[in-house]
Amino acid sequence: MQQQGNAISESQLEALVAACVKAAEFSYSPYSGYRVGAALLTDSPEPVIIPGCNVENCTYPDGCCAEKTAIVKAVSEGHRRFLALAVTIAIQGDDHPRMCGSCRQVVAEFCGDQFPIYLVRYRDRDCQMVRLGDYLPAAFRPSILAQDRSAAD
Numbered sequence: 001m002q003q004q005g006n007a008i009s010e011s012q013l014e015a016l017v018a019a020c021v022k023a024a025e026f027s028y029s030p031y032s033g034y035r036v037g038a039a040l041l042t043d044s045p046e047p048v049i050i051p052g053c054n055v056e057n058c059t060y061p062d063g064c065c066a067e068k069t070a071i072v073k074a075v076s077e078g079h080r081r082f083l084a085l086a087v088t089i090a091i092q093g094d095d096h097p098r099m100c101g102s103c104r105q106v107v108a109e110f111c112g113d114q115f116p117i118y119l120v121r122y123r124d125r126d127c128q129m130v131r132l133g134d135y136l137p138a139a140f141r142p143s144i145l146a147q148d149r150s151a152a153d
């Protein structure tokens with residue numbers, strides 16, 4: 001398993017990869033057939049893993065991505081600080097998954113430019129690590145909104 005930058009321990013990464021793979025198996029995606037799993041590692045005294053899968057709907061825009069499911073679950077359980085995110089798509093192909101732009105933005109609400117995202121190839125669990133700042137350059141962040149508001153006062 002490839003791990004650049006050593007952002008989290010090898011055992012934490014292994015657990016995160018296993019959790020996102022399991023989450024992909026729970027994916028409800030009868031319309032796209034695209035089974036996505038995500039797992040967040042919380043930055044808490046005893047880190048915990050919060051998994052999520054994509055949940056589609058017969059009114060297509062009402063579906064929810066796996067990464068958003070994980071973030072919404074985590075925040076609604078009191079977690080706002082995270083050490084890492086892992087994402088996988090249950091297809092046998094050669095590619096590592098890609099996160100949609102909307103999910104990158106949702107992660108950027110809570111995580112900084114150095115935040116590590118592990119893109120896990122389902123076939124062999126190979127991990128490609130990207131930093132959020134490289135994956136979503138010049139992100140719009142809560143601090144920008146706060147500055148713009150104070151300028152308007």
Ligand SMILES: O=c1ccn([C@H]2C[C@H](O)[C@@H](CO)O2)c(=O)[nH]1
Nearest residue numbers: 032034036054065066099100103
């Ligand atoms: O980052 C992404 C991109 C797509 N999907 C889901 C949404 C939809 O259910 C399916 C096809 O787009 O994959 C995710 O869960 N995460």
Ligand SMILES: [Zn+2]
Nearest residue numbers: 065100102103
């Ligand atoms: Zn998404």
